[in-house]
Amino acid sequence: MAKKIHSCMKKHTIHLHPLGKKIQVNDQTPLIDVLHELGIEFPCGGKGTCGKCRIRLLDGEIEITDIHQRRIDQLELTPEWRLACFSKCTADLTLEIEQFNTLILADESLFDFVPQKGFGIAVDLGTTTLVAQLIDLSSAKVVDVETMLNPQAKYGSDLISRIQASLDGKAAEMTQIIRSAIGSMIEMMLKKHKVDVQKVILVGNSAMQLIFCGCDVSSLAIYPFLTDNLGFTHFHPAQLGWKFNIKENVTFYPSIGSFVGSDILAGIVATGLHDKEQYTALIDLGTNGEIVIGNSERIVCASTAAGPAFEGANISMGMRAVTGAISSFNLVDNEMSAQVIGNTFPRGICGSALIDAVAILHQLNLIGLFGEILSGDDHIHLIGSVRLTQKDINEFQLAKAAVATGLEILANHLSISLSDIGQVYIAGGFGNYINLENISALGMIKLPTERIFKMGNTALIGAKMFLFMNEKIPNSILVKTKHVNLEGDPNFQDIYVENMLL
Numbered sequence: 001m002a003k004k005i006h007s008c009m010k011k012h013t014i015h016l017h018p019l020g021k022k023i024q025v026n027d028q029t030p031l032i033d034v035l036h037e038l039g040i041e042f043p044c045g046g047k048g049t050c051g052k053c054r055i056r057l058l059d060g061e062i063e064i065t066d067i068h069q070r071r072i073d074q075l076e077l078t079p080e081w082r083l084a085c086f087s088k089c090t091a092d093l094t095l096e097i098e099q100f101n102t103l104i105l106a107d108e109s110l111f112d113f114v115p116q117k118g119f120g121i122a123v124d125l126g127t128t129t130l131v132a133q134l135i136d137l138s139s140a141k142v143v144d145v146e147t148m149l150n151p152q153a154k155y156g157s158d159l160i161s162r163i164q165a166s167l168d169g170k171a172a173e174m175t176q177i178i179r180s181a182i183g184s185m186i187e188m189m190l191k192k193h194k195v196d197v198q199k200v201i202l203v204g205n206s207a208m209q210l211i212f213c214g215c216d217v218s219s220l221a222i223y224p225f226l227t228d229n230l231g232f233t234h235f236h237p238a239q240l241g242w243k244f245n246i247k248e249n250v251t252f253y254p255s256i257g258s259f260v261g262s263d264i265l266a267g268i269v270a271t272g273l274h275d276k277e278q279y280t281a282l283i284d285l286g287t288n289g290e291i292v293i294g295n296s297e298r299i300v301c302a303s304t305a306a307g308p309a310f311e312g313a314n315i316s317m318g319m320r321a322v323t324g325a326i327s328s329f330n331l332v333d334n335e336m337s338a339q340v341i342g343n344t345f346p347r348g349i350c351g352s353a354l355i356d357a358v359a360i361l362h363q364l365n366l367i368g369l370f371g372e373i374l375s376g377d378d379h380i381h382l383i384g385s386v387r388l389t390q391k392d393i394n395e396f397q398l399a400k401a402a403v404a405t406g407l408e409i410l411a412n413h414l415s416i417s418l419s420d421i422g423q424v425y426i427a428g429g430f431g432n433y434i435n436l437e438n439i440s441a442l443g444m445i446k447l448p449t450e451r452i453f454k455m456g457n458t459a460l461i462g463a464k465m466f467l468f469m470n471e472k473i474p475n476s477i478l479v480k481t482k483h484v485n486l487e488g489d490p491n492f493q494d495i496y497v498e499n500m501l502l
Protein backbone atom coordinates (compact mmCIF):
# COMPACT_ATOMS: atom_id res chain seq x y z
CA MET A 1 0.00 0.00 0.00
CA ALA A 2 2.87 2.37 0.71
CA LYS A 3 3.56 4.90 -2.00
CA LYS A 4 6.56 7.12 -2.44
CA ILE A 5 5.95 10.69 -1.35
CA HIS A 6 7.16 13.29 -3.77
CA SER A 7 8.95 16.02 -1.92
CA CYS A 8 11.15 18.71 -3.30
CA MET A 9 12.79 21.06 -0.84
CA LYS A 10 13.50 23.91 -3.27
CA LYS A 11 12.32 27.20 -1.75
CA HIS A 12 10.45 30.14 -3.26
CA THR A 13 9.60 33.60 -1.97
CA ILE A 14 6.09 34.99 -2.16
CA HIS A 15 5.54 38.75 -1.84
CA LEU A 16 2.02 39.57 -0.71
CA HIS A 17 0.35 42.85 -1.59
CA PRO A 18 -1.11 45.11 -0.37
CA LEU A 19 0.30 43.97 2.99
CA GLY A 20 3.95 44.15 1.93
CA LYS A 21 4.61 40.74 3.52
CA LYS A 22 7.22 38.25 2.32
CA ILE A 23 6.98 34.52 3.02
CA GLN A 24 9.21 31.57 2.10
CA VAL A 25 7.62 28.30 1.01
CA ASN A 26 8.71 24.93 -0.38
CA ASP A 27 8.35 24.20 -4.07
CA GLN A 28 4.86 22.88 -4.99
CA THR A 29 3.27 24.25 -1.80
CA PRO A 30 -0.46 24.80 -2.31
CA LEU A 31 -1.21 28.47 -1.61
CA ILE A 32 -4.09 27.50 0.68
CA ASP A 33 -1.47 26.04 3.09
CA VAL A 34 0.13 29.43 3.67
CA LEU A 35 -2.70 31.87 3.09
CA HIS A 36 -5.30 30.53 5.51
CA GLU A 37 -2.92 31.23 8.38
CA LEU A 38 -3.16 34.93 7.52
CA GLY A 39 -6.91 34.80 7.94
CA ILE A 40 -7.64 34.56 4.22
CA GLU A 41 -10.97 32.88 3.75
CA PHE A 42 -11.88 30.12 1.33
CA PRO A 43 -15.66 30.55 1.38
CA CYS A 44 -16.59 27.68 -0.97
CA GLY A 45 -14.07 25.39 0.69
CA GLY A 46 -11.77 25.39 -2.34
CA LYS A 47 -14.32 24.14 -4.87
CA GLY A 48 -13.46 26.97 -7.22
CA THR A 49 -17.04 28.19 -7.41
CA CYS A 50 -17.10 31.37 -5.29
CA GLY A 51 -14.06 33.12 -6.76
CA LYS A 52 -13.51 34.86 -3.41
CA CYS A 53 -9.98 33.50 -2.95
CA ARG A 54 -8.80 35.09 -6.19
CA ILE A 55 -5.30 36.52 -6.35
CA ARG A 56 -3.76 38.80 -8.97
CA LEU A 57 -0.45 37.50 -10.30
CA LEU A 58 1.79 40.59 -10.41
CA ASP A 59 5.03 38.73 -11.02
CA GLY A 60 6.13 35.13 -11.51
CA GLU A 61 4.37 32.11 -12.91
CA ILE A 62 1.51 29.96 -11.58
CA GLU A 63 0.75 26.90 -13.66
CA ILE A 64 -2.92 26.47 -14.51
CA THR A 65 -4.45 23.02 -14.61
CA ASP A 66 -7.42 22.29 -16.87
CA ILE A 67 -9.88 22.39 -13.99
CA HIS A 68 -8.36 25.64 -12.71
CA GLN A 69 -8.75 27.20 -16.19
CA ARG A 70 -12.35 26.00 -16.41
CA ARG A 71 -13.14 27.64 -13.06
CA ILE A 72 -11.40 30.90 -14.13
CA ASP A 73 -13.48 30.90 -17.34
CA GLN A 74 -16.72 30.16 -15.49
CA LEU A 75 -16.00 33.06 -13.11
CA GLU A 76 -15.13 35.24 -16.15
CA LEU A 77 -11.82 36.37 -14.65
CA THR A 78 -9.26 38.18 -16.79
CA PRO A 79 -5.85 36.50 -17.49
CA GLU A 80 -3.94 38.00 -14.55
CA TRP A 81 -6.21 36.28 -12.03
CA ARG A 82 -5.72 32.90 -10.34
CA LEU A 83 -7.73 31.09 -7.69
CA ALA A 84 -5.60 30.55 -4.58
CA CYS A 85 -7.46 27.32 -3.81
CA PHE A 86 -6.21 25.78 -7.08
CA SER A 87 -2.70 27.29 -7.11
CA LYS A 88 0.68 25.88 -6.14
CA CYS A 89 3.91 27.81 -5.73
CA THR A 90 6.52 26.66 -8.24
CA ALA A 91 8.45 29.94 -8.62
CA ASP A 92 9.06 33.25 -6.83
CA LEU A 93 5.79 35.14 -6.88
CA THR A 94 4.36 38.57 -6.27
CA LEU A 95 0.65 38.37 -5.54
CA GLU A 96 -2.07 40.80 -4.76
CA ILE A 97 -4.59 39.26 -2.39
CA GLU A 98 -7.95 40.49 -3.61
CA GLN A 99 -9.68 39.61 -0.36
CA PHE A 100 -7.68 42.24 1.49
CA ASN A 101 -9.02 44.82 -0.97
CA THR A 102 -12.62 43.85 -0.54
CA LEU A 103 -15.15 43.85 2.23
CA ILE A 104 -15.42 41.30 4.99
CA LEU A 105 -16.83 38.02 3.81
CA ALA A 106 -19.43 36.23 5.82
CA ASP A 107 -20.67 32.88 4.60
CA GLU A 108 -20.35 33.33 0.82
CA SER A 109 -21.80 36.81 0.95
CA LEU A 110 -20.35 40.18 1.75
CA PHE A 111 -21.00 41.62 5.15
CA ASP A 112 -23.14 44.75 5.25
CA PHE A 113 -21.56 47.45 7.38
CA VAL A 114 -21.84 51.12 8.25
CA PRO A 115 -18.52 52.89 7.58
CA GLN A 116 -16.84 54.40 10.61
CA LYS A 117 -13.88 56.64 11.26
CA GLY A 118 -10.43 55.27 11.99
CA PHE A 119 -9.11 51.75 12.30
CA GLY A 120 -9.97 48.70 14.36
CA ILE A 121 -8.14 45.53 15.32
CA ALA A 122 -9.75 42.08 15.44
CA VAL A 123 -7.90 39.39 17.40
CA ASP A 124 -8.54 35.66 17.44
CA LEU A 125 -6.86 34.45 20.63
CA GLY A 126 -6.55 30.74 19.92
CA THR A 127 -5.11 28.14 22.25
CA THR A 128 -2.50 27.43 19.59
CA THR A 129 -2.37 30.42 17.26
CA LEU A 130 -2.91 34.15 17.61
CA VAL A 131 -4.12 36.17 14.62
CA ALA A 132 -4.61 39.95 14.59
CA GLN A 133 -5.91 41.96 11.65
CA LEU A 134 -5.82 45.74 11.29
CA ILE A 135 -9.03 46.89 9.61
CA ASP A 136 -9.82 50.22 7.97
CA LEU A 137 -13.23 50.95 9.47
CA SER A 138 -14.21 53.26 6.61
CA SER A 139 -13.91 50.51 4.01
CA ALA A 140 -13.72 47.25 6.06
CA LYS A 141 -10.48 46.43 4.22
CA VAL A 142 -7.75 44.41 5.90
CA VAL A 143 -4.68 46.65 6.07
CA ASP A 144 -2.29 44.31 7.88
CA VAL A 145 -2.12 40.92 9.55
CA GLU A 146 0.11 39.46 12.22
CA THR A 147 0.13 35.84 13.35
CA MET A 148 2.05 34.17 16.13
CA LEU A 149 2.03 30.87 17.99
CA ASN A 150 0.47 31.33 21.41
CA PRO A 151 3.51 31.68 23.70
CA GLN A 152 1.54 29.96 26.48
CA ALA A 153 2.35 26.73 24.61
CA LYS A 154 5.29 26.32 26.98
CA TYR A 155 2.72 25.51 29.70
CA GLY A 156 1.20 22.74 27.54
CA SER A 157 -0.50 22.52 24.19
CA ASP A 158 -4.05 21.87 25.32
CA LEU A 159 -6.54 23.71 27.48
CA ILE A 160 -6.37 21.28 30.39
CA SER A 161 -2.62 21.73 30.84
CA ARG A 162 -3.00 25.51 30.58
CA ILE A 163 -5.71 25.46 33.26
CA GLN A 164 -3.51 23.19 35.38
CA ALA A 165 -0.48 25.48 35.00
CA SER A 166 -2.63 28.41 35.99
CA LEU A 167 -3.76 26.54 39.13
CA ASP A 168 -0.11 25.66 39.85
CA GLY A 169 0.75 29.29 40.47
CA LYS A 170 1.54 30.40 36.92
CA ALA A 171 -1.68 32.39 36.44
CA ALA A 172 -0.21 35.89 36.69
CA GLU A 173 2.74 34.96 34.46
CA MET A 174 0.42 33.45 31.81
CA THR A 175 -1.75 36.57 31.83
CA GLN A 176 1.28 38.80 31.41
CA ILE A 177 2.71 36.65 28.58
CA ILE A 178 -0.45 36.65 26.49
CA ARG A 179 -1.15 40.35 27.00
CA SER A 180 2.36 41.23 25.97
CA ALA A 181 2.30 38.88 22.91
CA ILE A 182 -0.88 40.45 21.56
CA GLY A 183 0.41 43.92 22.41
CA SER A 184 3.59 43.25 20.42
CA MET A 185 1.59 42.03 17.38
CA ILE A 186 -0.45 45.24 17.43
CA GLU A 187 2.67 47.33 17.93
CA MET A 188 4.29 45.72 14.86
CA MET A 189 1.30 46.69 12.74
CA LEU A 190 1.17 50.22 14.13
CA LYS A 191 4.85 50.76 13.41
CA LYS A 192 4.14 50.16 9.72
CA HIS A 193 0.86 52.06 9.61
CA LYS A 194 0.72 55.32 11.48
CA VAL A 195 -3.01 55.22 12.10
CA ASP A 196 -5.44 55.92 14.92
CA VAL A 197 -6.93 52.77 16.36
CA GLN A 198 -10.44 53.22 17.69
CA LYS A 199 -10.94 49.78 19.23
CA VAL A 200 -9.52 46.31 19.68
CA ILE A 201 -11.86 43.32 19.87
CA LEU A 202 -10.64 39.95 21.10
CA VAL A 203 -12.39 36.58 20.94
CA GLY A 204 -11.25 33.21 22.23
CA ASN A 205 -12.35 30.21 24.25
CA SER A 206 -13.39 30.67 27.87
CA ALA A 207 -10.06 29.58 29.35
CA MET A 208 -8.13 31.96 27.08
CA GLN A 209 -10.58 34.71 28.02
CA LEU A 210 -10.17 34.17 31.76
CA ILE A 211 -6.38 34.01 31.52
CA PHE A 212 -6.15 37.16 29.35
CA CYS A 213 -8.50 39.00 31.69
CA GLY A 214 -6.51 37.92 34.75
CA CYS A 215 -9.45 35.97 36.26
CA ASP A 216 -9.42 32.74 38.24
CA VAL A 217 -9.76 29.63 36.03
CA SER A 218 -10.23 27.12 38.86
CA SER A 219 -13.98 26.78 38.18
CA LEU A 220 -13.14 25.36 34.73
CA ALA A 221 -11.33 22.50 36.47
CA ILE A 222 -14.14 21.39 38.77
CA TYR A 223 -17.62 20.04 37.98
CA PRO A 224 -20.12 21.68 37.25
CA PHE A 225 -17.60 24.08 35.61
CA LEU A 226 -19.68 27.15 36.39
CA THR A 227 -17.77 30.38 36.19
CA ASP A 228 -18.43 34.10 36.48
CA ASN A 229 -16.48 36.78 34.67
CA LEU A 230 -17.31 35.55 31.17
CA GLY A 231 -19.16 38.69 30.08
CA PHE A 232 -17.83 41.69 28.10
CA THR A 233 -14.55 42.81 29.63
CA HIS A 234 -13.22 46.25 28.74
CA PHE A 235 -9.67 47.45 29.27
CA HIS A 236 -7.72 50.62 28.88
CA PRO A 237 -4.48 49.73 26.99
CA ALA A 238 -2.36 50.87 29.96
CA GLN A 239 -4.06 48.21 32.14
CA LEU A 240 -2.68 45.60 29.76
CA GLY A 241 0.80 47.08 29.77
CA TRP A 242 0.36 48.35 26.20
CA LYS A 243 2.20 51.56 25.44
CA PHE A 244 0.17 52.64 22.41
CA ASN A 245 -3.11 54.50 22.43
CA ILE A 246 -6.54 53.05 21.64
CA LYS A 247 -9.21 55.73 21.30
CA GLU A 248 -12.20 53.80 22.68
CA ASN A 249 -11.15 50.61 24.44
CA VAL A 250 -9.98 47.01 24.25
CA THR A 251 -12.82 44.51 24.66
CA PHE A 252 -12.79 40.78 25.22
CA TYR A 253 -16.14 39.54 23.95
CA PRO A 254 -18.33 37.33 26.17
CA SER A 255 -18.37 33.55 26.29
CA ILE A 256 -21.63 31.65 25.89
CA GLY A 257 -20.88 29.04 28.55
CA SER A 258 -18.01 27.59 30.53
CA PHE A 259 -16.57 25.74 27.55
CA VAL A 260 -18.23 27.62 24.70
CA GLY A 261 -16.32 30.85 24.28
CA SER A 262 -16.60 34.12 22.42
CA ASP A 263 -14.88 32.45 19.47
CA ILE A 264 -18.12 30.49 19.01
CA LEU A 265 -20.23 33.62 19.57
CA ALA A 266 -18.17 35.16 16.75
CA GLY A 267 -18.77 32.01 14.68
CA ILE A 268 -22.53 32.39 15.10
CA VAL A 269 -22.30 35.96 13.80
CA ALA A 270 -19.99 34.90 10.94
CA THR A 271 -22.37 32.18 9.74
CA GLY A 272 -25.44 34.39 10.24
CA LEU A 273 -27.01 31.42 12.05
CA HIS A 274 -28.84 33.75 14.47
CA ASP A 275 -30.63 35.48 11.58
CA LYS A 276 -31.71 32.48 9.53
CA GLU A 277 -35.18 31.03 9.49
CA GLN A 278 -33.90 27.56 8.72
CA TYR A 279 -31.97 25.61 11.37
CA THR A 280 -28.22 25.84 10.82
CA ALA A 281 -25.33 24.15 12.61
CA LEU A 282 -21.80 25.31 13.33
CA ILE A 283 -19.15 22.76 14.33
CA ASP A 284 -15.76 24.01 15.45
CA LEU A 285 -13.31 21.13 15.49
CA GLY A 286 -10.59 23.10 17.25
CA THR A 287 -9.19 22.29 20.66
CA ASN A 288 -12.60 21.89 22.27
CA GLY A 289 -15.03 20.63 19.67
CA GLU A 290 -18.01 22.96 20.06
CA ILE A 291 -21.36 22.47 18.33
CA VAL A 292 -24.15 25.00 17.83
CA ILE A 293 -27.58 24.48 16.23
CA GLY A 294 -30.11 27.23 15.91
CA ASN A 295 -32.04 29.79 13.93
CA SER A 296 -33.40 33.29 14.42
CA GLU A 297 -35.51 32.13 17.35
CA ARG A 298 -33.61 29.52 19.34
CA ILE A 299 -29.98 28.45 19.62
CA VAL A 300 -28.50 25.55 21.59
CA CYS A 301 -24.82 24.77 21.98
CA ALA A 302 -22.48 22.33 23.69
CA SER A 303 -18.84 21.40 23.90
CA THR A 304 -17.78 17.85 23.15
CA ALA A 305 -14.69 15.77 23.78
CA ALA A 306 -14.02 15.66 20.02
CA GLY A 307 -11.40 18.32 19.72
CA PRO A 308 -8.16 16.74 20.97
CA ALA A 309 -8.11 13.79 18.53
CA PHE A 310 -8.66 16.08 15.56
CA GLU A 311 -5.85 18.33 16.84
CA GLY A 312 -3.57 15.28 16.89
CA ALA A 313 -3.62 14.64 20.65
CA ASN A 314 -3.79 10.95 21.68
CA ILE A 315 -3.04 9.87 18.09
CA SER A 316 0.34 8.11 17.89
CA MET A 317 1.50 10.12 14.88
CA GLY A 318 -1.03 12.90 15.24
CA MET A 319 -0.24 16.60 14.87
CA ARG A 320 -2.02 19.86 14.14
CA ALA A 321 -2.59 21.11 10.59
CA VAL A 322 0.87 22.67 10.23
CA THR A 323 3.80 22.19 7.86
CA GLY A 324 4.78 18.53 7.71
CA ALA A 325 1.34 17.18 8.61
CA ILE A 326 -0.37 14.91 6.11
CA SER A 327 -3.58 16.80 5.43
CA SER A 328 -5.36 14.24 3.26
CA PHE A 329 -5.21 10.73 1.87
CA ASN A 330 -6.67 9.61 -1.43
CA LEU A 331 -7.03 6.19 -2.90
CA VAL A 332 -5.56 6.03 -6.40
CA ASP A 333 -5.43 2.61 -8.11
CA ASN A 334 -5.71 0.91 -4.73
CA GLU A 335 -2.73 2.84 -3.40
CA MET A 336 -2.87 5.52 -0.78
CA SER A 337 -1.45 8.88 -1.80
CA ALA A 338 -0.89 11.70 0.66
CA GLN A 339 -0.87 15.50 0.58
CA VAL A 340 1.58 17.04 3.03
CA ILE A 341 1.01 20.62 4.24
CA GLY A 342 3.83 22.85 2.95
CA ASN A 343 4.90 20.08 0.52
CA THR A 344 7.60 18.75 2.78
CA PHE A 345 8.43 15.38 4.39
CA PRO A 346 5.49 13.97 6.35
CA ARG A 347 5.96 14.12 10.10
CA GLY A 348 2.53 12.89 11.08
CA ILE A 349 -1.15 13.20 10.31
CA CYS A 350 -3.63 15.93 11.15
CA GLY A 351 -7.34 15.54 11.84
CA SER A 352 -8.49 15.65 8.22
CA ALA A 353 -6.04 12.89 7.25
CA LEU A 354 -7.11 10.81 10.24
CA ILE A 355 -10.68 10.94 8.93
CA ASP A 356 -9.53 10.02 5.40
CA ALA A 357 -7.36 7.17 6.64
CA VAL A 358 -10.17 5.53 8.61
CA ALA A 359 -12.63 6.02 5.73
CA ILE A 360 -10.25 4.47 3.19
CA LEU A 361 -9.23 1.55 5.44
CA HIS A 362 -12.90 0.84 6.12
CA GLN A 363 -13.68 1.03 2.40
CA LEU A 364 -10.85 -1.43 1.71
CA ASN A 365 -12.24 -3.80 4.35
CA LEU A 366 -9.08 -3.55 6.40
CA ILE A 367 -11.04 -2.40 9.45
CA GLY A 368 -14.46 -3.58 10.54
CA LEU A 369 -17.68 -2.07 11.85
CA PHE A 370 -16.30 -1.77 15.40
CA GLY A 371 -13.06 -0.20 14.15
CA GLU A 372 -11.13 -3.45 14.66
CA ILE A 373 -8.10 -4.10 12.44
CA LEU A 374 -9.27 -7.23 10.64
CA SER A 375 -5.78 -8.69 10.16
CA GLY A 376 -5.39 -8.86 13.94
CA ASP A 377 -2.28 -6.62 13.83
CA ASP A 378 -2.06 -3.69 16.19
CA HIS A 379 -1.33 -1.14 13.44
CA ILE A 380 -1.57 -0.49 9.69
CA HIS A 381 1.17 1.20 7.62
CA LEU A 382 -0.26 4.12 5.68
CA ILE A 383 2.57 5.75 3.80
CA GLY A 384 6.33 6.07 4.39
CA SER A 385 6.85 5.53 8.11
CA VAL A 386 3.41 6.87 8.95
CA ARG A 387 1.08 4.34 10.51
CA LEU A 388 -2.23 4.13 12.27
CA THR A 389 -2.58 2.00 15.40
CA GLN A 390 -5.63 0.21 16.74
CA LYS A 391 -5.72 2.75 19.55
CA ASP A 392 -5.66 5.64 17.03
CA ILE A 393 -8.67 4.17 15.24
CA ASN A 394 -10.51 3.84 18.55
CA GLU A 395 -9.63 7.46 19.43
CA PHE A 396 -11.10 8.52 16.09
CA GLN A 397 -14.28 6.58 16.83
CA LEU A 398 -14.62 8.35 20.20
CA ALA A 399 -14.16 11.75 18.54
CA LYS A 400 -16.54 11.11 15.65
CA ALA A 401 -19.12 9.66 18.06
CA ALA A 402 -18.77 12.80 20.21
CA VAL A 403 -19.64 15.03 17.22
CA ALA A 404 -22.47 12.81 15.96
CA THR A 405 -23.89 12.50 19.49
CA GLY A 406 -23.61 16.24 20.12
CA LEU A 407 -25.55 16.98 16.95
CA GLU A 408 -28.21 14.41 17.78
CA ILE A 409 -28.75 15.54 21.38
CA LEU A 410 -28.83 19.23 20.45
CA ALA A 411 -31.35 18.46 17.68
CA ASN A 412 -33.45 16.56 20.27
CA HIS A 413 -33.33 19.59 22.56
CA LEU A 414 -34.83 21.66 19.76
CA SER A 415 -37.37 18.87 19.01
CA ILE A 416 -36.16 18.71 15.43
CA SER A 417 -34.56 15.92 13.43
CA LEU A 418 -31.11 16.19 11.87
CA SER A 419 -32.69 16.44 8.43
CA ASP A 420 -34.29 19.76 9.51
CA ILE A 421 -30.79 21.30 9.54
CA GLY A 422 -30.36 23.16 6.27
CA GLN A 423 -26.64 23.90 6.46
CA VAL A 424 -23.73 22.73 8.57
CA TYR A 425 -20.67 25.00 8.73
CA ILE A 426 -17.32 23.52 9.73
CA ALA A 427 -14.79 25.82 11.35
CA GLY A 428 -11.40 24.99 12.78
CA GLY A 429 -7.75 24.75 11.81
CA PHE A 430 -7.98 21.70 9.58
CA GLY A 431 -11.46 22.50 8.24
CA ASN A 432 -9.93 23.65 4.94
CA TYR A 433 -8.57 20.16 4.27
CA ILE A 434 -11.50 18.06 5.40
CA ASN A 435 -13.08 15.62 2.92
CA LEU A 436 -16.81 16.12 3.23
CA GLU A 437 -17.69 12.79 1.60
CA ASN A 438 -15.69 10.97 4.25
CA ILE A 439 -17.23 12.72 7.26
CA SER A 440 -20.65 12.03 5.84
CA ALA A 441 -19.84 8.38 4.95
CA LEU A 442 -18.40 7.68 8.41
CA GLY A 443 -21.55 9.02 10.08
CA MET A 444 -19.84 11.93 11.82
CA ILE A 445 -22.30 14.35 10.23
CA LYS A 446 -25.31 12.38 9.06
CA LEU A 447 -26.33 14.81 6.36
CA PRO A 448 -25.67 14.93 2.61
CA THR A 449 -22.42 16.67 1.66
CA GLU A 450 -24.30 19.37 -0.30
CA ARG A 451 -25.45 20.74 3.06
CA ILE A 452 -21.97 20.81 4.65
CA PHE A 453 -19.70 23.83 4.15
CA LYS A 454 -16.15 24.61 5.25
CA MET A 455 -15.82 28.07 6.65
CA GLY A 456 -12.27 28.55 7.86
CA ASN A 457 -11.61 30.83 10.81
CA THR A 458 -15.14 31.87 11.80
CA ALA A 459 -13.80 33.35 15.05
CA LEU A 460 -11.70 35.90 13.17
CA ILE A 461 -14.47 36.67 10.65
CA GLY A 462 -16.90 37.24 13.52
CA ALA A 463 -14.41 39.39 15.48
CA LYS A 464 -14.02 41.59 12.39
CA MET A 465 -17.80 41.88 12.09
CA PHE A 466 -18.05 42.83 15.78
CA LEU A 467 -15.92 45.90 14.98
CA PHE A 468 -18.91 47.24 13.03
CA MET A 469 -21.68 46.25 15.47
CA ASN A 470 -22.76 47.60 18.80
CA GLU A 471 -23.03 45.19 21.70
CA LYS A 472 -26.79 44.74 21.18
CA ILE A 473 -26.40 41.99 18.57
CA PRO A 474 -24.07 39.71 20.56
CA ASN A 475 -26.21 40.37 23.64
CA SER A 476 -29.37 39.34 21.80
CA ILE A 477 -27.63 36.11 20.69
CA LEU A 478 -26.57 35.36 24.26
CA VAL A 479 -30.15 35.81 25.48
CA LYS A 480 -31.55 33.19 23.09
CA THR A 481 -28.68 30.70 23.36
CA LYS A 482 -28.91 27.76 25.74
CA HIS A 483 -25.84 25.82 26.79
CA VAL A 484 -26.54 22.07 27.01
CA ASN A 485 -24.62 19.57 29.11
CA LEU A 486 -24.52 16.59 26.73
CA GLU A 487 -23.52 14.03 29.37
CA GLY A 488 -26.54 15.07 31.43
CA ASP A 489 -28.93 13.78 28.73
CA PRO A 490 -30.50 10.46 29.82
CA ASN A 491 -29.93 8.98 26.33
CA PHE A 492 -26.31 10.12 26.06
CA GLN A 493 -24.68 6.70 26.62
CA ASP A 494 -26.92 4.82 24.18
CA ILE A 495 -26.56 7.42 21.42
CA TYR A 496 -22.81 7.65 21.97
CA VAL A 497 -22.21 3.87 21.81
CA GLU A 498 -24.27 3.57 18.63
CA ASN A 499 -22.32 6.41 17.01
CA MET A 500 -19.01 4.65 17.71
CA LEU A 501 -19.76 2.17 14.90
CA LEU A 502 -18.21 2.82 11.50
Ligand code: FES
Pocket residue numbers: 041042043044045046047048049050051052053054083084085086
Ligand atom coordinates in the same frame (compact mmCIF):
# COMPACT_ATOMS: atom_id res chain seq x y z
S1 FES B 1 -12.96 29.72 -5.40
FE1 FES B 1 -13.98 29.52 -3.51
S2 FES B 1 -12.35 29.15 -2.16
FE2 FES B 1 -11.33 29.33 -4.04
